[in-house]
Amino acid sequence: MYAITDLHTHTDYSHGKGSIEDNVRVAMKRGLQAVGIADHGPGHFFIGIGGAHAFRRMKEEIETLRHKYPEVEILFGVEANIVDTDGTIDVSTDILRELDFLLVGYHKLVRPRSLAAFWQGARNFWSGWMKTSSASLRAANTTAITSAVRRYPITAIAHPGLQIDIDTAELARVCKEYGTFLEINSSYGSELDPYISEALPTGVRFLLSSDAHAPERVGDFFQAYQLIRRLKIPLERIVNLEK
Ligand SMILES: [Zn+2]
Numbered sequence: 001m002y003a004i005t006d007l008h009t010h011t012d013y014s015h016g017k018g019s020i021e022d023n024v025r026v027a028m029k030r031g032l033q034a035v036g037i038a039d040h041g042p043g044h045f046f047i048g049i050g051g052a053h054a055f056r057r058m059k060e061e062i063e064t065l066r067h068k069y070p071e072v073e074i075l076f077g078v079e080a081n082i083v084d085t086d087g088t089i090d091v092s093t094d095i096l097r098e099l100d101f102l103l104v105g106y107h108k109l110v111r112p113r114s115l116a117a118f119w120q121g122a123r124n125f126w127s128g129w130m131k132t133s134s135a136s137l138r139a140a141n142t143t144a145i146t147s148a149v150r151r152y153p154i155t156a157i158a159h160p161g162l163q164i165d166i167d168t169a170e171l172a173r174v175c176k177e178y179g180t181f182l183e184i185n186s187s188y189g190s191e192l193d194p195y196i197s198e199a200l201p202t203g204v205r206f207l208l209s210s211d212a213h214a215p216e217r218v219g220d221f222f223q224a225y226q227l228i229r230r231l232k233i234p235l236e237r238i239v240n241l242e243k
């Protein structure tokens, strides 16, 4: 089992520790065919990319690196946040046009776009803190993320089920219909098992990624490989393994 691409890597444009070039060099060293740069969307209060000018700088930097390192494909993406109850994400259409791929993930502490989104975020924060669950909140979260899948050309949903309570089976059904992958994120251990197990019967396909926040973790799929073995996921369901 050998993954040939790692789309979900962070740099110091959000809260990763290294530069884009650092990630590219590790990707080459590990023999990846492609590496993606997917920093956090600008809607996060603390760790997001600093607006349109930062996206422009990233794009220019990636163009330069593509000439310097033709051996590896460098893809420009983002890990966008959901910022409204209707699935709106924190990346504008203008910026989306500049990207090669789009990851969307639920995160806490994102800037809400409406009062309803503010209350939903507040309820999620509270229930996460108090370790309580609410069927209506779960349904509202599921509606938002499945609406995003229907509205945007999302490559993969990052770490489905983590942080925010959703109906993962429903998300997986919509993802299968729209050709969106679910991520198997190698920065988490067995806590992902229940979500991936729920998604399995739907036939959705999976994308492995490291979610590296430091260059040395680019292409590190150790925990993802363990999860695949543990849950006996058929390898043909994973889109970025060497065939
Ligand atoms: Zn994330």
Ligand SMILES: [Zn+2]
Binding pocket: 008, 010, 079, 158, 211
């Ligand atoms: Zn991430």
